[in-house]
Amino acid sequence: MHASEDYWLSRQEVADRLKLPVKTLAQWSSLGKGPRFAKIGKFARYKLTDLVAWEDAQFSDSPDAA
Template sequence: MYTSDDYWLTRPDVATRLKIPIKTLAKWGSEGVGPPYAKMGRFCRYKLSDVIAWEEAQYAAVASND
């Protein structure tokens, strides 16, 4: 999903947003379980809209298990 307010976040940006270590985010990326990202050269970048969608999916998964 793309919005006019969408922009790219760095791995440290996303880790700060989620309040998790950067290494955890990197591990999730290698396991394919974290938010989707794009490789730009040697850098990982996350689209804000993708991160928000991933966060909402995590919340929905927990809420449906309650």
């Protein structure tokens, strides 16, 4: 994906994509976990390229991963 194709997602859009409650993303952000985001005013915004990179990093090659 090229930078020109990148765009910002709201916390709700990310939660919908990951099928998680918005509250989970808020908790992760306070713990320094989860996908990278920017604070724009009072809103958390996620770049699609950062979210995709974070999603890809979640895969485990470990046979113990369940």
